[in-house]
Amino acid sequence: MLPDKDGPGVGGGQSFPEGEDPSVSLFRDYLRLRTVHPEPDYDAALRFLDRIAEELELPLKKIEVFPGRVISIMTWEGTNPTLKSILLNSHTDVVPVYQEHWKYDAFSAFKDAEGNIYARGSQDMKCVTIQYIQAVRRLKARGWKPTRTLHLMFVPDEEVGGYKGMETFVKQPEFHKLNIGFALDEGLANPTDAFTVFYGERNPWWITVHCPGSPGHGSRFVENTAAEKLRHVMNSFLDFREKEKHRLNTSECFTLGDVTTVNMTMVKGGVAYNVIPAEMDISFDLRIPPTVNLQEFERQIKQWCKEAGEDVTYDFAQKHMNQNITSTDESDPWWNAFSASCKEMSMTLKKEIFPAATDSRFIRAVGIPAIGFSPMNRTPILLHDHNEYLNEQVFLKGISVYERIIPALASVAALPNEA
Numbered sequence: 439m440l441p442d443k444d445g446p447g448v449g450g451g452q453s454f455p456e457g458e459d460p461s462v463s464l465f466r467d468y469l470r471l472r473t474v475h476p477e478p479d480y481d482a483a484l485r486f487l488d489r490i491a492e493e494l495e496l497p498l499k500k501i502e503v504f505p506g507r508v509i510s511i512m513t514w515e516g517t518n519p520t521l522k523s524i525l526l527n528s529h530t531d532v533v534p535v536y537q538e539h540w541k542y543d544a545f546s547a548f549k550d551a552e553g554n555i556y557a558r559g560s561q562d563m564k565c566v567t568i569q570y571i572q573a574v575r576r577l578k579a580r581g582w583k584p585t586r587t588l589h590l591m592f593v594p595d596e597e598v599g600g601y602k603g604m605e606t607f608v609k610q611p612e613f614h615k616l617n618i619g620f621a622l623d624e625g626l627a628n629p630t631d632a633f634t635v636f637y638g639e640r641n642p643w644w645i646t647v648h649c650p651g652s653p654g655h656g657s658r659f660v661e662n663t664a665a666e667k668l669r670h671v672m673n674s675f676l677d678f679r680e681k682e683k684h685r686l687n688t689s690e691c692f693t694l695g696d697v698t699t700v701n702m703t704m705v706k707g708g709v710a711y712n713v714i715p716a717e718m719d720i721s722f723d724l725r726i727p728p729t730v731n732l733q734e735f736e737r738q739i740k741q742w743c744k745e746a747g748e749d750v751t752y753d754f755a756q757k758h759m760n761q762n763i764t765s766t767d768e769s770d771p772w773w774n775a776f777s778a779s780c781k782e783m784s785m786t787l788k789k790e791i792f793p794a795a796t797d798s799r800f801i802r803a804v805g806i807p808a809i810g811f812s813p814m815n816r817t818p819i820l821l822h823d824h825n826e827y828l829n830e831q832v833f834l835k836g837i838s839v840y841e842r843i844i845p846a847l848a849s850v851a852a853l854p855n856e857a
């Protein structure tokens with residue numbers, strides 16, 4: 439049986455397993471593209487998007503932010519293009535896999551008897567890309583037209599920090615010309631009936647503390663060693679970690695996004711068993727909620743380093759300082775449009791701070807409200823994990839969800855600053 443409601447062409451000549459919804463087939467085709475780090479096949483993604491743009495009869499603009507790093511923007515112009523536009527953002531890259539731990543080939547998009555589709559990117563976030571596309575396809579098919587312009591943006595390199603993607607692009611004139619008023623980007627699955635929405639993110643700080651010390655023979659009690667300082671630093675950070683963990687575990691209303699996490703992730707130093715090293719480095723991944731005073735927090739780090747001993751210094755590989763959050767007040771027109779359409783579909787929303795970092799942080803940093811949302815309820819959180827999967831029914835429901843949310847956002851009445 440061939441698919442029905444989306445009509446022919448959805449699969450673009452790709453696989454159409456018997457009886458399968460064409461949106462699911464398209465999703466599985468996209469999952470098979472190896473846009474995986476460290477060498478993502480971005481050309482395959484660009485060819486795929488070219489094909490989609492042709493099918494949807496929408497212009498596709500490509501901006502090469504760095505060599506080989508292209509941002510594609512598919513635009514559906516609104517009937518009132520002077521109003522601020524809506525951004526539907528998704529990244530095209532995925533994180534690597536440990537294939538030996540997967541039940542199926544991570545790039546075969548295998549579907550089991552329950553309809554679970556296994557593939558890297560099935561949750562993070564190729565599902566959302568295809569859901570945006572299929573929602574737009576359905577809206578076009580039924581003759582609906584947006585008032586505000588819609589931009590579907592497909593960005594590279596989110597999984598490696600976004601420098602050659604969104605971080606740089608938001609500072610370019612081409613981005614500002616898009617005149618974006620509100621953005622949707624990725625969220626996380628929710629194992630319950632509810633859907634999680636993210637209105638802010640914790641700031642990632644990746645810090646290395648350098649502990650210099652007196653070298654010497656490994657058989658002696660040398661004073662002022664690098665290791666003693668490193669132990670002091672390690673204890674200060676990890677004691678704080680315990681306190682934050684306790685705060686999370688004892689406060690019922692807290693989620694991970696509400697506390698600071700600290701993880702010691704690297705230790706470097708030493709050349710031989712019997713040579714006391716002249717320096718040791720210790721690195722931490724810190725994630726800091728938007729409610730924390732960042733200046734005060736850095737003063738605390740400085741103090742820990744001072745207490746650890748002479749000449750202990752630190753530097754940052756990542757130090758995000760922007761603490762903008764997106765309004766989820768019912769009086770906010772964007773949030774109101776988003777949440778009201780979810781309510782109409784009887785969806786329960788759980789508002790949270792995203793525990794890790796997505797491209798939304800760059801969007802919010804330039805003053806644009808952004809909500810992180812991947813419509814996946816009744817689904818375990820498996821992003822970056824082995825055997826990442828998404829059930830086809832949950833995936834299909836997500837298309838219908840966007841079919842309601844997109845018109846609601848595109849129809850938000852002119853705001854006072856747009857009049």
Ligand SMILES: CSCC[C@H](NC(C)=O)C(=O)O
Nearest residue numbers: 597598599642756794795796
């Ligand atoms: C700080 S750039 C790295 C971005 C990555 N994002 C996710 C979602 O895993 C992270 O939070 O580690």
Ligand SMILES: [Zn+2]
Nearest residue numbers: 562563596624
């Ligand atoms: Zn992601």
Ligand SMILES: [Zn+2]
Nearest residue numbers: 533562597821
């Ligand atoms: Zn990811």
